[in-house]
Amino acid sequence: MRSRTQFSDIPEVIISIIFGLVKEIRTRNRMALVCKKWRELERATRLELCVRGNISNLYYVPSCFQGVTTLDLSQVSPWGYPVLDASSSHTQMIGYILKQAFPSVQNITIYARNARNIDMLPRLWPDIRHVKLVRWHQPANDPEAPYGELLPLLVECKQLQTLDLSQFYCWTEVVASALLYASSFSANLSSLNLLTLSTDGFKAAELTAISEACRNLQELYAVCLFDSRYILECVGDEALVTVAKNCTRIRVLHLVDKAAFGDLRGDPEEEFSSEDAKISRQGLEEMFRSLPSLEDLVLDVSQNVWDSGPALEFLGLQCKKIRALKLGHFHGVCKGPRPDGIAMCSNLERLCIKNCADLCDVGLEAIATGCFRLGKLKLQGCKQITEYGVKFCSSKLRKTLVDVSVSCCKHLDTAATLRALEPIRDRVRKLHIDCIWDKSIIEQASNDKSLERLEFVGVGSSCSSSNQLLYSRENQSPKCTSWEPSLELGLPDLNHADLDADSVILDTTMENDSLDLNASLYCEHSGSHSCIYLEHGKHISMGQKENVSRYVVSNVADSRAMDVDMKASEVEHDVSSDPDFVSSMGFMDFLGVNKKHQDLQMLEDVSDERLELTEGGCQMWSTTGVSSIRTSLENMEFEWPNKRKCINGLTVTEHCAGMYEQKRLCHRRDQRRCSTWTSLKSLSLWMPVGEMLTPLAEMGLEQCPMLEEIKIQVEGDCRLCPKPREQACGLSSLACYPSLSKLELDCGEVIGFALSAPAGQMDLSLWERWYLNGLRGLHLSQLNYWPPQDKDMNRRGLSLPAAGLLSECVTLRKLFVHGTAHEHFMMMFLRIPNLRDVQLREDYYPAHDNDTCTEMRTESCKRFEENLASRQFSD
Structure with missing residues (x-):
């Protein structure tokens, strides 16, 4: 007999590749618990590791992950305590243990409180390529290090390619001088992240010096000073063109103004800035001409850039690889209705537009038409766009759009935004909205919760003439002792605030276990009581409403009984002939069904209607209309007379008025599903x-x-x-x-x-x-x-x-x-x-x-x- 192939029979090389494709940490931890072989494979294939725990417990440092290339030491506790401190007596021992445990590290993230912590990195890992420094405290002024703390790292780590200072508090002038001083080593950098937490952004001269020192940059992130009130220091056309010409290989360029850094929402009622940035159409086009490999561009300034549409059209023509674009305070990006401006960048997959004064629904339509590959769309501070424009975008981009952010838009509160995103409700994966509530929806929901619904439960075969079903304000639950319900009737809430009835009593006597819906329902009014009678052998159509209205108290929960053999067209004609009668009555429809119509069980999902299916063969489907109840009666008693007979086994025709309820049910289900x-x-x-x-x-x-x-x-x-x-x-x-x-x-x-x-x-x-x-x-x-x-x-x-x-x-x-x-x-x-x-x-x-x-x-x-x-x- 041929044995089955097991997973362990697969060659170890293939299993190692499979293990290497698993990135989720907890999944890898579970895989390591299967067997010893899997544990060894998981340890050998793990490339990333974040070390937690107290640095004083060195015996906890794992030594089994020799293949780790990405190491995070920034979260070692106590947080803020330097892991590698040259002034500490234990630093040499800590460094030796870390070096033996992780000999293959090429990418490291470390908390560096001072320059001495940074000096230890080249000694432990001289061939390191990617470094991210973390510090949130102000640096100390060190007169012995005029070029700052970064110079030893740049000089001694000769293979350094990536330097991330996005979470490292430092002085901008120190960074620029260190990079320029070690320009021969800085030229090896391919990625430089300077979205620092410093008080000031990089000035034009500093940004130019950085581009001259790092001419092989492919990724540049920097916080800049775009404020035109600083005439000689602000970043404008000249600085942008210089950066583009010095670093022609840039694929990712993020330049963010210090005022916009932090991504705070702002006030939608606040006016746009009155200051204009020193960025023109000609300067943008010259910059784009020098960056043919550009894929990701962020220009988030806090001053106005006018008439940017033609420059963005040039971007789409010159930079064919552009995939992501974020613009802040750029106006005239797209005027529509035909694609123009930013809509000409047809390869865009991510788009963010912030604080655009003239972007309207027509422009959004053009963007959705031209940028048909968008998977991420962020709109912030665009005061002219409305629900219609966002809904057109979501409909047009239904196949691709999965990440949406709408914030600080004057005409888009929470409810309007969610309504606009209805076409992609089943596709969107990430969503950002502002919690600006629609007060009318809250009030309506509050009113719906405050309304109390009164439900009458019908009787079965075991009901006697003395049984009563009592509803009162103190207890809304029905009380019945000697019979099981086979019929439910939904009536308007008689405990409404506008109705002063204290209780409703239902006297019932039924000879059979079913109800004849061809019998007529009529009401009598005597004194402070109103009774509803069902008389066998008669029916009251809409044409006989006068015979009904004389028995019914005006503006109370009136009802009409419908002959189930009446055609739906006749019912619609009677209703449309006198709309005042319908609006004043708040009608209730009774439809009988047979036991063979078990498919109507689907109606049980409807919250406003009740469907009771019993073994006796009689079912009742009741629908309560909205009625205006303004009476001040103290008591209302509805009773079924004793000598009324019911017929078992009614059938329903296809043209029954219940078809309307089925259509209503389908609409509600579609709405719930959507x-x-x-x-x-x-x-x-x-x-x-x-x-x-x-x-x-x-x-x-x-x-x-x-x-x-x-x-x-x-x-x-x-x-x-x-x-x-x-x-x-x-x-x-x-x-x-x-x-x-x-x-x-x-x-x-x-x-x-x-x-x-x-x-x-x-x-x-x-x-x-x-x-x-x-x-x-x-x-x-x-x-x-x-x-x-x-x-x-x-x-x-x-x-x-x-x-x-x-x-x-x-x-x-x-x-x-x-x-x-x-x-x-x-x-x-x-x-x-x-x-x-x-x-x-x-x-x-x-x-x-x-x-x-x-x-x-x-x-x-x-x-x-x-x-x-x-x-x-x-x-």
Whole structure:
């Protein structure tokens, strides 16, 4: 017998290739637990590793990943503590252990607090090619290093190709002078990221010097000074053309103004800048002519660039490889209706337009027509676009568009944006919107929730003449003791605020277990009671409405009974003949069905209608119309007379009026299906301070079965906000998303009182409680939290209420607090049973240069991590 081929029979070389294609960390960890062979293969094929844990526990450093080429040491705890410090007595031993554990490192990310930390890198890994430095503190002035801390790194690492300073606080003039001084080594750089956190952007002379020193650059990212009020220092046509001519091989060019750096939302009511940038059409065309390999361009300035359409047309003609484009304060990018300007860049896959004064719906139509390959579209601060233009784009780009961001657009609130994206609801994967609620939708939802519905449950064969079904304001549930319901009737809510009826009593007597819908339904009114009778052998058509209306109280929940054998056309004619009668009655239709019509069970999904299918062979389908109830009756009693007989086994004709309800049902099902965001995995929200999060589902984001990650950014000055009436912002409302596992709550731009507040004002601890209340109802595995800050005191720390609420999220595995905290606050996190990774990071600017005695220090972090590691974990 021929044996089956097992996975282990595949050659080890092929299995190694398969292992190398797996990038997700937790998946690789699970693969390593299968068997010893898989464990060895996983270790040998792992190329990336992020080291966590305390640097003092050197015996925890793994030595089995000899093939790792990308190493991240920036998250070693305690965060902010330098891993390689030449002044420390343990530095040589730490460096030796790291060198033996990771001999093949070519790409490293490390926290460098001072120049001595950077000096250790060339000694350990002289052949390193990619370096990313992290520091959020102000650098110290070192008179012995006039060219800054970067010069030894540039000179000694001769194979250095990539230098990333995007998270490294440094002086712009020091970077430019170091690169220019070591120009022979800087010429080897292919990628330079200078989106630094410094106070000033790079001036025109500094940007020109960098381009002269690094002539082989293929990627350049820089924060620049575009403000034209600095006449000799601002970046304009001359500097842009010089950079393009010096670095003709550039594929990625990102130049961002310092005022636009940080990507804050802004105010949609604020006027555009009155200053014009020193960038012209001729200068842009000259720059594009020198960059034939350009693929990704970002020109995000804070001053106006007028009549940019012709230059962008030249970009599409000259730079055939352009795939991504981001423009800020560029006007005239596309006028339409025919494709022009930016719409001529037909190869674009990602497009971001910020603060464009004249972009309207016609321009969006032209962009959607010309840029038919767009997969990512971001619109920010475009005040003339409306729901129509965005909807046209989403319809035109339905096959490709999967990433959409709409922010700070004056005519697009949350509901309008989501309505505009209806054509791609089943395709979009990433979405960013502003939480600007439509008040009318909130009021309508509130009214719908406040309406109370009255439901009559019919009787079966075991019902006696003395049975009563009672509804009252105190108890809305039906009470029945001796019979099972075989019939449901839906009537207007008699407990409405405009109706003063205290109770409704239904006396029932039925001889058979079914109801004759060919019998007529009529009402009698006597005193303070109104009775509905069903008389066998008669029917009341719409032409006989006078006989009905004389028995019915005006403007009460009136009903009409329909003969099921009446043609639908006759019903429509009777209804259309006297619309006042229909509007004043609030009619109710009764349709009988047979047991053989079991296919009508699909109607059970409708929320407004009830369908009861019983074994007795009688089913009732009732539909309640909207009625105007203005009576002030104290009591209303509806009873079925005792001597009314029912006929079993009614049939329904094809032209029954129930076809209208089936059509209505299909429409509701289509609407429900379309309102589901089936592919959405990442959602980003912007919220003004003090705004509630609960209306998010009502705006149109109720059903997101695949949503895994939500990012919430809150901005504003809470010192100007009154105390909220609610106890929480509504974080618990996110529990409606079943797959949600990651949350980023960024309150870093919320400004308030850190320690004390005037009378009637809330301090930041109470605001933290307001935002984090409800967190325990979410099943999160990872949480990133930025506490609010007091910029006057330069403090962003975790308060006691925030620490307590964070500890209530029992499903957390990773917790990152981007701020400071007291040690006893951090000890609350030990209550979380499966918490594996906790970091306290001061990764904000300006961060504390020295930790005070009341906040987390190195020894405090060590004690907390020892307690965290001493626990047993289930997995």
